Amino acid sequence: MGRILFFLILAGVAYIVFKSWQRKQVSGAGGMSSREKVSHNPREVIYPCKHCGAYSPLSEGVMLQGRFYCSADHAKLAGEKMVN
Ligand SMILES: [Zn+2]
Structure with missing residues (x-):
């Protein structure tokens, strides 16, 4: 029983870590693409x-x-x- 609880907690922690990492990846990529739009705008007249x-x-x-x-x-x- 103790072992099952341990694995449940481990899975929960892994899930939280993965979610926060995913959020970081998404926000980082979004910021990069918006910066690129400003500096290299192909439609800049x-x-x-x-x-x-x-x-x-x-x-x-x-x-x-x-x-x-x-x-x-x-x-x-x-x-x-x-x-x-
Ligand atoms: Zn001038």
Whole structure:
């Protein structure tokens, strides 16, 4: 009887350890894939800056009334009125 109880506890502990390991694996993989989406987005659109002509991803520059600038400084230099 004592032996059966021992194996039941062992199975319970193994199950808990396995579940927590599985959760760690899933959350780790999810975090990695979301990071990858940010750094290597194949659909990231590259635009030329209206001021200096440098090509930059849309997320790194500023878009004002359909005109793209590589930075807020170049938008200002080109005469764009910044809201903030
Ligand atoms: Zn520029």
